[in-house]
Amino acid sequence: MAEPAIVLERLVKRYGKGPTAVEALKGVDMAVHPGEVVGLIGPSGSGKTTLLKCLGAVIEPTAGKITLGGEVTFDQGWKVRDLRALRRDRIGFIFQAPYLIPFLDATENVALLPMLAGRPDAVARARALEILGTLDVAHRAAARISALSGGEQQRVAIARALANKPPIVLADEPTAPLDSERALTVMRILNRLACDYGTAIIVVTHDEKIIPTFRRIFHIRDGRTVEERGDGRPLY
Amino acid sequence: MINLAIRDVRQSLGRYLLTGVGLGLLIGVTLTMAGVYRGMADDAQTLLRSAGADIWVVQQHTLGPFAEPSSIHDDAWRSIRGLPGVAETGNVTFLTMQVAKGAQDVRAMVAGYEPGRPGEPAFLIAGRPVTRSHYEAIADAQSGFAVGDRIRIRRHEYTVVGLTRRMVTSGGDPMIFIPLKDAQEAQFLKDNDAVREERNRLAQNPAINRPGVPGLLEAVGELQTANRYVNAVLVRVAPGWDAGEVAAEIRRWRRLQAFTSAEMEQVLVGTVIERAAKQIGLFLVILTIVSIAIVAFIIYSMTAGKLREIAVLKLIGTRNRTIAAMILQEALGLGVIGFFVGRHAAQLWAPVFPRHILLLPEDALRALVLALTACTLASLIGIRLALRVDPAEAIGG
Known part of the structure; x- marks a missing residue:
């Protein structure tokens, strides 16, 4: 089996210091392999968003190790520009709302990333x-x-x-904002892209409609994850 | 690479252009204020140059007729004329007063001069020069008078026989030229009641109305109503002579103050216009601060309105400098729009002003540099706001 695209080992994130620290x-x-779509579910305040922020290289974990594509992030000597390049080149973000840049058209919203990565405009478009x-x-x-x-x-946001x-x-x-049919369509797209491009995808969700589609699910509760096998209900 | 600033502006083009136009009107006002000052200085210089004098001779310890009262005997020119290097002299008087045409009153500076000598208007745009000894006038076109108009100065009526242009004081009052004798009379001429009152006072004064000294009362009365003074003597130096040296000779031997035309310009610009210049300068500073505040507010609002987008841009790897450049470009765009609108507006409304507004290209260039600097400064607050946005905000939680 291929090396995992995402590996989290004993990851700790603490906010604040002293007795008021949370x-x-x-x-x-956690480990996620290329081409895999896994679910991350849990109640509000369980740490899902914190985990996502650590994975997304926007906040630094207090302890533990994050390995993305074989490279340990937040290792000694990592700089802001390294994190920026990591987010730009190796991590794709999809939000609850599309959060597209409203003053760019659909193509420009998508082409912006390759352009930021230094690709020529024509190639990016x-x-x-x-x-x-x-x-x-x-x-x-x-x-x-x-x-x-x-x-x-x-x-467009997925693109x-x-x-x-x-x-x-x-x-x-x-x-979250989509009806059942559209929600399943999005999941179909994510699964197809994971399959086609070998992308490892972590989907944070509360959505009961899509939870049965995951083959692997990570439950997060009180800052700890428990892995369980999902139904893996077919989407096609 | 996509230009984010252009895309963002395009999305809210109407608001952006309106802001630019608003800023432009402020820049227009700023340019006009500068034009007012330039106009004042230019009017003063034009007035001095058109007098055709190399030296202005005025009362000792005074700065001349435009800065403070100056009074010298009207025969002083004879002794000045006799000095080496003096080619021509001319007596002049200046008096700011209301000049009436029918029911219409115009504030003007009435200048008395001797036709054919220094001090007469350099050129006419209509009519002819003054040819009679009395009651003919040449008016600046800005007075609104036309050739053939009958105007009243004190008790006498004058016929406007010629028109000149750009002959206005640094205060913007149009000049009206009349023969020297008329002007001297106008300076001291009293109305009939005042003359009668003065005669009665003299007659009741026993020191003057002495029974044993016939003719004393009439002589004193005559002295009090006659005017043998002028405000300045204008001198034209002979070819090959240096005006500064001749002026020094006049100061040394005649106990009078003598300014070369360059010195007189300095007196006008440095003394008479100085306070107005300071006032205009302060207005310019206030307008600049207001402009910076407006641009800063607009740029801040535009930035604050897209914090989520900025967070997303940062999250997906956009460099801080790309975001800062977007905000800076938007601010500079406002400055450029503002400059062109302001310049155009100033050119458009300058002729409507009652005073001469002189818009110089170098002032426009300064305004452009100032506008761009102001916009750069104003953008800093928006840039600071954008740079403080945490990319984690895009993820929420």
Whole structure:
């Protein structure tokens, strides 16, 4: 089996100091392989978002180790620009709301990432159009964000997350605002992309509609994770 | 690379342009204020130059007729004329007063001069020069008078026989030129009641109205109503002579103050216009501060309105400098729009002003630099706000 794309070992995150300190993560262990879509579920305040922020290289864990694609993040000597490059090139983010840049059109929203990575404009735009086509929104490529429907916006957001072909995608409640049919469509897309590109995808969710589709689920409770086998209900 | 600033501006183009236009009007006012000052200085210089004098001779210890009262005998020119290097002299008087045309009153500076000598208007745009000894006038076009108009100065009526242009004081009052004798009379001419009152007072004064000294009362009365003074003597130096040296000779031998035309310009610009310049300067400072505050507020609001987008941009790996450049470019764009609108507005409304507004290209260039500097400063507050945005905010929680 291939080396895991994401490995968390005894990950601890503590906010504050002294007696008022709050330990949001209390030694999380997790491994996700390329091409795998796993669920991360848990009640509010259980540490899901903290875990996502640690994985997304936006906050530094207090203790433990995060290995993304074989590279240990927040290791000695890591600088802000390294984290920025890591987020840009190796992690894709999908949010609960699309959070697209409203003053860019659909293509520009997607092409921005390859451009930030230094790819020529034409290459970046071609890549954007390709991935928008994969997600069946190529016909809306030139549309302003405000002119897109909610579903179209979410697809563009997914396209943006995958624009740099990252080995890891972190999705924070990507189906929350969608009805069942659209939520399952999004999951279908994520599974297909994971399969096609070998991307490891972690989906944080509360959504009962999609939980049965995961093969592996990590329950997070009181800052610790417990892995269980999911139903893996077919999406096709 | 996509230009984020252009895309962002395009999204809220109307608001952005309106802000630019608003800023432009402020810049227009700033340019106009500078133009007012330039106009004042230019008017003063034009007035002095058109007098055609190399030296202005005025009362000792005074700064001349435009800065403070100056009074010298109207025969002083004879002794000045006799000095080496003096080619021509001319007596002049200046008096600011209300000049009436029918029911209309115009505030003007009435200048008395001797036709054919230094001090007469350098050129006419209509009519002819004064040819009679009395009651003919040449008016600046800004007075609104036309050739043939009958105007009243004190008790006498004058006919406007010629018009000149750009002959206004540094205060913007148009000049009206009349023969010297008329001007001297106008300076001291009293109304009939005042003359009668003065005669009665003299007649009741036993020191003057002495029974044993016939003619004393009439002589004193005559002295009190006659004016043998002028405000300045204008001197034209002979070819090959240095005006500064001739002026030094006049100061040394005639106990009078003598300014070269360059010194007189300095007196006008440095003394008479100085306070106005300071006032305008303060207005310029206030307007600049207001402009910076407006741009800062707009840029801050624009930035505050897209904090979520900035957080997302940072999360996906956008450099801080790319975000800062977006905000700076938007601010500079406002400055450029503001400058062009302001310059155009100033050119548009300058002719409507009653005073001469002189818009110089170098002032426009200064305004552009100032506008861009102000916008750069104003953008700092927005940039600071954007740079403090934590990319983790995009994830929420």
